[in-house]
Each structure stands twice: as C-alpha cells, then as structure tokens.
Amino acid sequence: MALDYSQERIEHPLRVCASCAVRNRAVCTTLETGELAELASITRHVVFNPGQIIVAEAENKEIVGTIIRGVVKLTKALADGREQIVGLLFPSDFIGRAREGQSQVFGEAVTEVEVCMFNASRFRHLIDKYPSLKGALYDRALNEVDAAREWMVLLGRKNAEEKIATFLLMLAKRSQAQRGAGDDDEAPIAFSLPMSRADIADYLGLTIETVSRQITKFKTSGAIRMLSGRDILVPDLERLEYLASGE
Amino acid sequence: MALDYSQERIEHPLRVCASCAVRNRAVCTTLETGELAELASITRHVVFNPGQIIVAEAENKEIVGTIIRGVVKLTKALADGREQIVGLLFPSDFIGRAREGQSQVFGEAVTEVEVCMFNASRFRHLIDKYPSLKGALYDRALNEVDAAREWMVLLGRKNAEEKIATFLLMLAKRSQAQRGAGDDDEAPIAFSLPMSRADIADYLGLTIETVSRQITKFKTSGAIRMLSGRDILVPDLERLEYLASGE
DNA sequence: CGCGGTGTTGAAGGCATTCAATTGTTGTGG
DNA sequence: CCACAACAATTGAATGCCTTCAACACCGCG
Numbered sequence: 001m002a003l004d005y006s007q008e009r010i011e012h013p014l015r016v017c018a019s020c021a022v023r024n025r026a027v028c029t030t031l032e033t034g035e036l037a038e039l040a041s042i043t044r045h046v047v048f049n050p051g052q053i054i055v056a057e058a059e060n061k062e063i064v065g066t067i068i069r070g071v072v073k074l075t076k077a078l079a080d081g082r083e084q085i086v087g088l089l090f091p092s093d094f095i096g097r098a099r100e101g102q103s104q105v106f107g108e109a110v111t112e113v114e115v116c117m118f119n120a121s122r123f124r125h126l127i128d129k130y131p132s133l134k135g136a137l138y139d140r141a142l143n144e145v146d147a148a149r150e151w152m153v154l155l156g157r158k159n160a161e162e163k164i165a166t167f168l169l170m171l172a173k174r175s176q177a178q179r180g181a182g183d184d185d186e187a188p189i190a191f192s193l194p195m196s197r198a199d200i201a202d203y204l205g206l207t208i209e210t211v212s213r214q215i216t217k218f219k220t221s222g223a224i225r226m227l228s229g230r231d232i233l234v235p236d237l238e239r240l241e242y243l244a245s246g247e
Numbered sequence: 248m249a250l251d252y253s254q255e256r257i258e259h260p261l262r263v264c265a266s267c268a269v270r271n272r273a274v275c276t277t278l279e280t281g282e283l284a285e286l287a288s289i290t291r292h293v294v295f296n297p298g299q300i301i302v303a304e305a306e307n308k309e310i311v312g313t314i315i316r317g318v319v320k321l322t323k324a325l326a327d328g329r330e331q332i333v334g335l336l337f338p339s340d341f342i343g344r345a346r347e348g349q350s351q352v353f354g355e356a357v358t359e360v361e362v363c364m365f366n367a368s369r370f371r372h373l374i375d376k377y378p379s380l381k382g383a384l385y386d387r388a389l390n391e392v393d394a395a396r397e398w399m400v401l402l403g404r405k406n407a408e409e410k411i412a413t414f415l416l417m418l419a420k421r422s423q424a425q426r427g428a429g430d431d432d433e434a435p436i437a438f439s440l441p442m443s444r445a446d447i448a449d450y451l452g453l454t455i456e457t458v459s460r461q462i463t464k465f466k467t468s469g470a471i472r473m474l475s476g477r478d479i480l481v482p483d484l485e486r487l488e489y490l491a492s493g494e
Numbered sequence: 495c496g497c498g499g500t501g502t503t504g505a506a507g508g509c510a511t512t513c514a515a516t517t518g519t520t521g522t523g524g
Numbered sequence: 525c526c527a528c529a530a531c532a533a534t535t536g537a538a539t540g541c542c543t544t545c546a547a548c549a550c551c552g553c554g
Contacts, residue, residue: 076400080493084403086396099386103393134381139346141388146350148395149323149333155402156452157329160510197533205403210510212534229519229533246327407542444501454543459502476501476550 016045020116025092026066027140030132039126042119048109055096055107063107064096064120070113071194075106075202085203087147088194090174096120098127098137110195155205158245163204164214165243168224172234189234190227218243263292267363272339273313274387277379286373289366295356302343302354310354311343311367317360318441322353322449332450334394335441337421343367345374345384357442402452405492410451411461412490415471419481436481437474465490 017023017040028039045068048054054072055063067089074087086105089095095107095115127134154166175191193200197208204211218224223240225233234240264270264287275286292315295301301319302310314336321334333352336342342354342362374381401413422438440447444455451458465471470487472480481487 074396076396078400078404078492082404082493084400086399097389099382099389101389105396128378131375131378131381134378134385135346138381138385138388141385141392142344142346142348145388145391145395146352148392148399149321149352152333152395152399152402153323153325153331155399156331157325202403207511208533209512209535213510216534245325246329455501456503456544457542460542463502 016040016116020068022066022068022092026116027094027133027136028066030136031130035126035130035133039118039123042122042126044117046115046117048113048115050109050111052109052113053106054109054113054115055105057097057102058104062096062120063115063117064098064123065094065115065117067091067093067095068114068116070109070111072107072113073110073195073199073203075108076104077106083202084205085199086151087144088203094137094140098124100124110199160204160206160210160214161217162244162246163206164200164211164218165223165240166245167200167204168218168232168234169237169240169244171232172237172240176237189237190231191234192231263287263363267315269313269315269339273363274341274380274383275313277383278377282373282377282380286365286370289369289373291364293362293364295360295362297356297358299356299360300353301356301360301362302352304344304349305351309343309367310362310364311345311370312341312362312364314338314340314342315361315363318357319354319360320357320442320446320450322355323351324353330449331452332446333398334391335450341384341387345371347371357446407451407453407457407461408464409491409493410453411447411458411465412470412487413492414447414451415465415479415481416484416487416491418479419484419487423484436484437478438481439478 017028017036020026023029028036031039043065046065048070053061055061055074069091072089072093072095073085074089075083075085077083088110089107097103127137154163158166171191171193172189176189179185195203197211200206201208201211215224215226219226222235223243225235227233264275264283267273270276275283278286290312293312295317300308302308302321316338319336319340319342320332321336322330322332324330335357336354344350374384401410405413418438418440419436423436442450444458447453448455448458462471462473466473469482470490472482474480
C-alpha cells in the first residue's frame with residue numbers, strides 16, 4: 001500500500017506509439033500524427049506491481065494515463081473497512097481524472113500493470129486545445145456511467161448465482177472479443193480470472209465464501225470447467241447468459 | 248406509461264431564461280448572453296405528469312434538456328421485471344444523452360416535472376460550437392460517475408438500516424442546501440419524500456416492507472419525526488450521519 | 495359508504511453471511 | 525528437492541437479515 005514510485009520502470013515513449021498495443025482503442029486514437037507527438041512528449045511508461053496503489057486522489061497520488069497492460073481495480077471503502085469495487089480498468093482504458101476534483105476512489109493494480117502516464121496539468125491543456133480529445137474523454141465518461149448503472153442493477157437486484165454468472169459472462173465476452181479473425185468462433189471460450197476470490201466478492205457485493213460456493217456449483221453443474229484455480233473454460237455461452245439474468 | 252406527448256404543455260422559452268429558477272446552476276450557466284439566446288431559440292418548456300415516461304432511448308423517445316421543477320427517476324429493469332433506480336434527477340440536472348448512443352435507461356416523472364427541452368440534433372451542434380458547454384456536460388458526466396459509484400457502495404455493502412439512513416441523509420442535506428441566508432441553521436431540517444415506498448425500495452435494492460420497517464424503526468427511536476406519511480423532520484443530522492455508515 | 499391504492503405490521507422461510515475447520519497453492523530457505 | 529510457512533480457496537454448520545406471503549390499517553376520492 002506504499003505510495004512511492006520506487007517500483008516504477010521508465011521507458012521511452014516517443015517511438016512506442018506506433019507499435020502500441022492499444023493505439024487504436026485508447027483516447028489518443030482521435031489525435032493526428034502531430035498532435036500525438038505532442039502527447040507523447042509528456043508521456044512516460046510506468047509499470048506497477050500487483051497491490052500497488054496507482055490512484056489515490058485524497059492522498060495527492062494523482063495519475064492520468066492509459067492502461068497498456070494488466071487490470072486495475074477502482075475501490076471505495078466505508079469507515080469500518082468494508083470495501084466495494086466500483087470499476088475495473090483493462091488495457092486501452094483511461095485512468096485518472098481528466099478534470100480536477102476529488103473523488104475518493106482508489107485505483108490499485110490487480111495484476112502487473114503498465115500505464116502510459118501523462119503529465120496531468122499539461123494533459124489538461126491538451127484537452128482544451130483539441131476538442132476531439134475532450135470528446136473522446138466525454139464519451140468514455142458516458143460509458144463509465146452506463147457501466148456503473150449496469151452494475152447497480154447487479155448489486156441491487158441480482159442474487160448470488162446471477163451475480164457470479166454475470167461476472168463470468170463479462171470476462172468471457174471480453175475474451176471472445178479479443179479473438180483474431182482466424183480463430184474458431186465455435187470453440188469454447190477460455191479465459192483466466194484476473195483477480196482473487198476476495199476481489200470478486202468486493203466487486204459483486206458478496207463474501208468470499210459465497211463466491212467460492214457459487215463457482216463450485218457452476219463447476220459441478222457443468223456450466224463452466226476449471227483448468228486451474230484461475231483458468232476457466234465456458235463450453236456454452238448461452239447457458240451462462242441464461243444464468244446471468246433470471247433463468 | 249404511455250409514450251405520447253399528449254400531456255405536455257408548451258410555454259414561451261425565450262424570455263424565461265432571465266427569471267429561470269435554475270439559471271445559475273444548469274448547464275446553460277456557462278453560456279454568454281448571445282449564446283444563451285441561441286440555445287433559447289431551440290428550447291421549449293414541457294410539463295410531465297407523475298408516472299409519465301420522459302426518456303426511453305430504446306423506444307426512440309429521446310429527450311435532451313434541463314429539469315426545471317420536480318423529480319425524475321432513471322431506472323433499469325431485468326427481463327423478469329425486477330427494477331433498479333440508477334439515478335434521481337432534480338431541478339438544474341441535465342436529462343438525456345448529449346451524445347448519440349443507446350443506453351436502455353428509462354426516465355420517468357416521479358412528481359410533476361417541468362423540463363426545459365432542447366432540440367436534440369441542434370443541441371449537439373451547439374456542443375461542438377461552444378467548448379465551455381461541452382466542458383460543463385463533461386463535468387456533469389463525471390459527477391454522475393461519482394454519484395453512481397457512491398451508490399454502488401450503498402447497494403453492495405450497506406445493510407437496510409444504513410441504506411435508509413443514507414437515503415434520508417441525502418434528502419436532508421439537499422433540503423439544507425436550499426436554505427436561504429436568513430434561515431436558522433440550527434433549526435431541525437424538514438423535507439418531504441419525493442417518492443413512494445416502492446420507489447425508495449427500487450432505489451436502495453430493498454423491498455417495500457423492509458423500507459417501511461426501517462422507517463418505523465427510525466421513527467420510534469426518535470432519529471426522525473414524521474409529520475405525515477411523506478413529510479419528515481430530522482432533529483439531529485449528525486445522528487443520521489452516524490446511522491448512515493456503520494454506527 | 496365502499497373502493498383502490500399505498501403503507502404498515504406479523505409470521506415464516508430462505509438465502510447469504512458468519513464462524514470455523516480443512517484443503518490447496520505458492521514461494522522461500524534449508 | 526523438499527519442508528514449511530503464509531496465503532488463498534474450499535467446505536461445513538449455524539445464525540441472522542431480509543424477503544416472502546399474508547392480513548390489516550390508512551387515506552383520498554367517487
């Protein structure tokens with residue numbers, strides 16, 4: 001939970017954009033070549049280890065950038081320690097607050113995470129300079145609102161079985177979307193859980209034990225197959241969709 | 248639940264801005280006089296009755312505007328009818344999607360609601376024309392993200408007592424914020440519930456009965472006093488804050 | 495006065511939690 | 525390479541909170 005940057009590794013950003021894995025999905029997609037160079041000049045790549053705090057606005061640890069690799073969890077906590085994950089960030093997602101203001105959300109690396117980090121104040125200048133950039137950020141904010149509201153339905157109205165099914169479905173679809181053109185669309189979907197049972201519980205508003213029990217239930221019912229503790233195989237996506245909302 | 252506009256009442260918008268109750272709080276606050284006139288020219292005021300659907304993007308009932316008066320609930324539903332309120336809109340709040348795109352959220356008038364409605368496509372032109380307008384909308388979107396995440400903590404991690412206390416606290420603070428300069432700051436806070444028990448339940452991820460029971464508990468414990476079924480008096484705000492998160 | 499809608503209250507049951515113990519996994523040093 | 529510690533995950537049993545089902549009270553209104 002240390003807030004220092006001791007573990008960061010800095011790399012050269014300038015020539016990286018061309019070969020960037022998320023170049024055509026991140027906010028910088030909207031920028032022209034010249035504009036991109038301008039952004040690249042205020043950029044540096046940083047790698048965080050699992051468990052490291054990336055964003056903690058209340059503690060002045062303010063970061064603005066794009067996730068290149070890994071998974072970040074956004075959490076909010078109550079005074080007595082109860083925690084709720086309010087969002088997950090994946091590669092190409094924007095992290096940080098583009099406009100100033102506190103929000104009491106913590107961002108913590110779940111896996112090893114690589115961030116293409118922008119200088120915050122200069123980035124805010126660029127937002128005002130390039131309307132398309134502001135538009136891209138605005139679109140992302142609207143998508144975040146949608147995602148948050150979708151999750152509110154899950155938290156408020158779904159039972160444990162539906163919650164787990166919805167969570168697995170989300171990961172399965174994400175994995176499916178990343179398939180190449182040559183891959184077999186009919187093949188069972190495989191992916192690995194990016195997080196621990198504790199994190200899943202905090203994401204779904206459940207306890208660790210309930211998460212474990214429900215996963216076991218899916219395993220024995222054949223809805224999923226587990227290759228290891230973290231690697232999951234979904235033989236029938238529709239069956240999972242069926243379980244995810246109401247059956 | 249009818250989707251027609253039969254009940255709307257149209258008024259003159261052009262001269263209304265100057266005396267508008269939310270003029271200095273709505274998105275249009277950022278606009279200069281000339282720009283405001285341009286916005287006013289694509290504006291008309293519409294009044295909705297309780298229960299009327301205001302926004303249903305999936306059914307092409309797309310509205311963009313500012314709430315002038317009343318309360319709107321934003322809901323999402325599961326296939327089997329379970330419902331979750333994912334947001335409440337109050338006067339000065341922006342309603343609708345400034346940028347195109349579906350989102351399967353319904354907006355329904357809870358009380359009688361007056362909306363300062365903009366022509367959607369023309370409004371989108373104005374957004375591109377005036378960066379400050381886009382910025383104001385962006386800020387609002389970020390605030391919505393914050394509010395949604397705050398509510399995710401409530402839905403996922405708070406128990407019934409804390410949920411009700413948090414809800415009442417929100418209304419109490421809203422009421423307190425609207426006090427004039429001459430009002431007594433020490434006086435107990437009074438407000439009336441804008442919605443039914445069923446709506447409160449859908450907002451908090453509870454059932455009607457649990458809502459009723461918890462309110463009764465607060466009533467008998469003295470945390471609140473009820474003047475009628477809808478009118479509430481909070482003698483001690485701190486006590487409510489105490490109940491709202493963890494006691 | 496009766497009716498429909500809304501809200502309250504009671505009793506019983508179920509689902510998720512809590513508490514507790516065991517098993518499995520991972521990484522590290524002997 | 526194995527033993528061991530530390531952590532993560534599973535499984536069991538009991539409790540409790542919220543829900544469900546049901547009946548009744550309240551209230552505005554024709």
